[in-house]
Amino acid sequence: MARERDRAYELWRQKWRDGDIPFHRDEIHPDLLNYGDRLLGGGPHRVLVPLCGKSPDLMWLAKRGHEVIGVEFVEDALLQFFAEHELSPRAEPVDGLKMYRWENLTLVCGDIFEVDRSHVGEADRVWDRAALIALPAHLRGDYTRHLRQITSADWAMLLSAIEYDTALMSGPPFSVSEEEIRQSFPGSDVKRLATRDTLPHNPRMRARGHTWFRESTYLLRDGPAG
Numbered sequence: 001m002a003r004e005r006d007r008a009y010e011l012w013r014q015k016w017r018d019g020d021i022p023f024h025r026d027e028i029h030p031d032l033l034n035y036g037d038r039l040l041g042g043g044p045h046r047v048l049v050p051l052c053g054k055s056p057d058l059m060w061l062a063k064r065g066h067e068v069i070g071v072e073f074v075e076d077a078l079l080q081f082f083a084e085h086e087l088s089p090r091a092e093p094v095d096g097l098k099m100y101r102w103e104n105l106t107l108v109c110g111d112i113f114e115v116d117r118s119h120v121g122e123a124d125r126v127w128d129r130a131a132l133i134a135l136p137a138h139l140r141g142d143y144t145r146h147l148r149q150i151t152s153a154d155w156a157m158l159l160s161a162i163e164y165d166t167a168l169m170s171g172p173p174f175s176v177s178e179e180e181i182r183q184s185f186p187g188s189d190v191k192r193l194a195t196r197d198t199l200p201h202n203p204r205m206r207a208r209g210h211t212w213f214r215e216s217t218y219l220l221r222d223g224p225a226g
């Protein structure tokens with residue numbers, strides 16, 4: 001297992017080194033713009049952004065007054081984020097992790113599985129975009145259990161997931177069904193907010209022979225969903 005994690009770590013590091021980051025978007029993710037109020041109403045909140053890359057969503061959330069905690073194990077991704085936003089964070093080593101802090105934004109450089117509540121604080125909201133679907137099936141169960149362990153009881157999560165014909169590609173990104181999501185969060189209410197066919201905007205996936213490619217947005221929370 002440790003060897004597989006090391007391999008995954010190296011694969012992502014290599015992608016960042018090569019600038020092979022097609023998942024990165026310079027714009028704020030439309031799910032956050034369309035459904036962010038469903039996630040963030042009644043705030044400010046403490047928002048965890050797992051496997052955050054250098055997403056501009058981090059800054060969008062911070063500018064709205066939330067405490068934002070991103071977790072990413074490729075340091076170069078975090079350094080690119082700060083450089084692109086012209087920020088000079090403080091860096092502090094904590095328990096083998098490195099915490100970069102700037103005002104209400106903390107970016108933790110480390111493996112999500114090494115991050116616990118003492119690092120994250122009482123995070124009550126999660127924005128998962130391309131985090132669950134970045135992980136292979138054998139790690140997704142550990143990830144979803146871990147996510148619930150490091151977030152507070154009254155949590156809610158906005159989740160963007162994709163589905164495709166797995167005979168054509170193994171991932172990453174991995175295809176994750178609504179059924180898997182429901183099974184992975186047994187205590188939570190799971191509401192699918194939207195499903196879009198994103199193939200027309202995805203020439204890379206068309207080139208791989210996909211004839212359908214769906215992106216769905218879910219709102220999860222313990223207790224009745226809003």
Ligand SMILES: C[S@@+](CC[C@H](N)C(=O)[O-])C[C@H]1O[C@@H](n2cnc3c(N)ncnc32)[C@H](O)[C@@H]1O
Nearest residue numbers: 012023051052053055072073111112129130134
């Ligand atoms: C598909 S990218 C998504 C990045 C970001 N969420 C976005 O929307 O642009 C997945 C990111 O997770 C990072 N990553 C993968 N496994 C990780 C782990 N176990 N702990 C922390 N970061 C991880 C990778 O380096 C990569 O930057």
